[in-house]
Amino acid sequence: MKDHAQLSDIFNEDEDRVNWHDETLWFVRAKRDKAAHSLPEWEALREAASGIKDNVLSNLHDYLLQFEANAQQNGIKIHWASDGDEHNKIVGDILKENGIDRIVKSKSMLTEECHLNEYLHQNGIEVIDTDLGERIVQLADEPPSHIVLPCIHKKKEEIGDLFHEHLGTPEGMSDPVFLTAAARVHLREKFITRKAAITGVNFAVAETGEFVVCTNEGNADMGAHLADVHIACMGIEKIIPMRNQLSVFLRLLARSATGQPITTYSSHFRKPRPGQTMHIVMVDNGRTAQLGRPDFLNSLKCIRCGACMNTCPVYRRSGGHSYHTAIAGPIGSILAPNLDMKKHADLPFASTLCGSCTNVCPVKINIHEQLYRWRQVIVKEGYADPKKIMAMKVMEFTLSNPSVYKIAGKTGRMVLKYAPLAVNNKLNLWYNHRDMPLPPKQSFGEWYAQNEQSIKKNNHV
Numbered sequence: 001m002k003d004h005a006q007l008s009d010i011f012n013e014d015e016d017r018v019n020w021h022d023e024t025l026w027f028v029r030a031k032r033d034k035a036a037h038s039l040p041e042w043e044a045l046r047e048a049a050s051g052i053k054d055n056v057l058s059n060l061h062d063y064l065l066q067f068e069a070n071a072q073q074n075g076i077k078i079h080w081a082s083d084g085d086e087h088n089k090i091v092g093d094i095l096k097e098n099g100i101d102r103i104v105k106s107k108s109m110l111t112e113e114c115h116l117n118e119y120l121h122q123n124g125i126e127v128i129d130t131d132l133g134e135r136i137v138q139l140a141d142e143p144p145s146h147i148v149l150p151c152i153h154k155k156k157e158e159i160g161d162l163f164h165e166h167l168g169t170p171e172g173m174s175d176p177v178f179l180t181a182a183a184r185v186h187l188r189e190k191f192i193t194r195k196a197a198i199t200g201v202n203f204a205v206a207e208t209g210e211f212v213v214c215t216n217e218g219n220a221d222m223g224a225h226l227a228d229v230h231i232a233c234m235g236i237e238k239i240i241p242m243r244n245q246l247s248v249f250l251r252l253l254a255r256s257a258t259g260q261p262i263t264t265y266s267s268h269f270r271k272p273r274p275g276q277t278m279h280i281v282m283v284d285n286g287r288t289a290q291l292g293r294p295d296f297l298n299s300l301k302c303i304r305c306g307a308c309m310n311t312c313p314v315y316r317r318s319g320g321h322s323y324h325t326a327i328a329g330p331i332g333s334i335l336a337p338n339l340d341m342k343k344h345a346d347l348p349f350a351s352t353l354c355g356s357c358t359n360v361c362p363v364k365i366n367i368h369e370q371l372y373r374w375r376q377v378i379v380k381e382g383y384a385d386p387k388k389i390m391a392m393k394v395m396e397f398t399l400s401n402p403s404v405y406k407i408a409g410k411t412g413r414m415v416l417k418y419a420p421l422a423v424n425n426k427l428n429l430w431y432n433h434r435d436m437p438l439p440p441k442q443s444f445g446e447w448y449a450q451n452e453q454s455i456k457k458n459n460h461v
């Protein structure tokens, strides 16, 4: 499997796309800034959200049971899944029991994490993703590259080609308004004819047993309201204790995600309508393991706004697919090693540790500190790149031996002066995008030894 650096290389082959991807996400980040700065109480909201989530994580067991009891009282069937496989089987079984083999699904990163589409497909069930961005990547047979903007890596011309191939739009047509209208017609028929709908869950309220789904397209509502069976899939960390706390999160979520004051649809689901069955599948899939890691547990506060991705200089220039995991970017690089440390050992290193992610996070997750901490854990567990470990050992030996350090410095300056190609060649990836500086004539130590007397004289020592 290719690692983050190798996959970034592939994304970077198209420099125009990289520049445009970078600029588009920065535009979204700037919109977020404007929306955040327009609220004087922004920092107080972040503090409140972080505190509420601290309480949730400290009392998760109790809030989950409270939510289960209230939801059951409302007539919702609750299922518990310890991992992705169990989650998929539960969803598949519900559909089988109801004799359903075609469904609509709105955006749910949890189902991406569990690879639900693939599972259902293998079991003869057709899934149509109804979020426009998700539908586009589904038609392209690709995973989403961003948790809020799933097809942000695609140009409108490419989407026009996809729609021409799959939906029969005119060749070469890439007008976004036209393509959106074509998608609406295409999806409308699916909504009307499918008997089951899957949605995600943004927030689940323990005191009422209701859950809230946020979309800008209304596709979750359309699917759920027209279906006989509504299945909502949620990670167990989505709980909040009280209904009135929703306002804190709803105000933070949309502003952080896209700079909107609120998502166009914030839909509350409390009980099935007459004749409908409603299920919630509550999924662990590594969350309780993360809860048991004190250094990383507060990553479970994440409300999936995507702000850390939009601001990350590495994400913006390497693309979401380079992270080879359902949730890309800085937060994905914290969550993924928890699930499989060996497979995702490269991800915590895909960061400059500049801290911009931490600054924008609406629930105050110390993202860059956790990335740094993961690096230490990964090295200690023996999963780091052996080449890097060797390089660090050589560096440690050199820096801790003054005579070796002096010899290395002299040799380096000579090589750079007389044989720069020994360093600046295609094998040395560091110099692919960098200019080789001219080597200094002497080290600082040599210079100081030569000038020590005059320095002392000038300073009257």
Ligand code: SF4
Binding pocket: 256, 301, 302, 303, 304, 305, 306, 307, 308, 309, 331, 357, 360, 361, 362, 363, 364, 365, 367
């Ligand atoms: S870690 Fe914070 S900024 Fe990143 S997606 Fe989650 S809530 Fe948003």
